[in-house]
Amino acid sequence: MKEITGNPLFPVFLQLNELHVLLVGGGKVGLEKLTALLENSPKATVTIVAREISADVRHYVANYPRIQLLERAFEETDLNGVDLVVVASNNPELNLRIRKECRSRHLLINVADKPDLCDFYLGSIVKKGNLKLGISTNGKSPTIAKRMKELLNEALPEEIDETLTYMSQLRDLLKGDFNDKVKALNAHTASLLSKEGI
Incomplete structure (x- = not known):
């Protein structure tokens, strides 16, 4: 183990x-x-x-x-x-x-x-439309968790929810097995993130 x-x-x-x-x-x-x-x-x-x-x-x-x-x-x-x-x-x-x-x-x-x-x-929660991130410090520092929440809220663009909608629609249109879909979505996501400068 x-x-x-x-x-x-x-x-x-x-x-x-x-x-x-x-x-x-x-x-x-x-x-x-x-x-x-x-x-x-x-x-x-x-x-x-x-x-x-x-x-x-x-x-x-x-x-x-x-x-x-x-x-x-x-x-x-x-x-x-x-x-x-x-x-x-x-x-x-x-x-x-x-x-x-x-x-x-x-x-x-x-x-x-x-x-x-x-x-x-x-835990502390970051929400941007359908995107939700949970933050945990294992109970060590709620203050750090709160600060991380603030940082992520500032860093993530509001348009991320629109991107999620497009990705969901793209996933539904893709053909092939699970591995093929994952590869296509990964390639598309990498392209989106490089354009956004994230």
């Missing part, structure tokens, strides 16, 4: 519009997590459970009909029927309790600012 060095995380893009997310926490950190979820998947179904749900969270979700607010303490039954769990609580005992219950149910969990309790991280 090859030894893994550096960041061992496996990047995955989830179709959150097909999943049900439980968010435990309705304060400032909960709003940050919720914003990250909905900015990337506006049609996500999210249930928010918290003893107190801030006015900012209530205001933010006003235009999202698939968000349910439950202003009360977390109950283990809140995990029924969900696919993914995000915890934004500053209660260590609650965090551990939810983590343990998620493990027993084989649910993936993210606990804010507690990498050792997480099955996945919410």
Whole structure:
């Protein structure tokens, strides 16, 4: 087996519009997590459970009909029927309790600012139309991830989405097997990038 060095995380893009997310926490950190979820998947179904749900969270979700607010303490039954769990609580005992219950149910969990309790991280995201890049520092430096996001947002042209559309249309027109299509697309991409000076 090859030894893994550096960041061992496996990047995955989830179709959150097909999943049900439980968010435990309705304060400032909960709003940050919720914003990250909905900015990337506006049609996500999210249930928010918290003893107190801030006015900012209530205001933010006003235009999202698939968000349910439950202003009360977390109950283990809140995990029924969900696919993914995000915890934004500053209660260590609650965090551990939810983590343990998620493990027993084989649910993936993210606990804010507690990498050792997480099955996945919410990385920095760069979006340009249909192009989406995820950035991870394996929890080492969110600041660097944020800076990389800013740099890539500045470096990538807005026209990249138009290029993606053309490449998709070209792929559909190409004949031959998979290898032939990959070679033709690679040649076309190299030509486009050299013209753009990228």
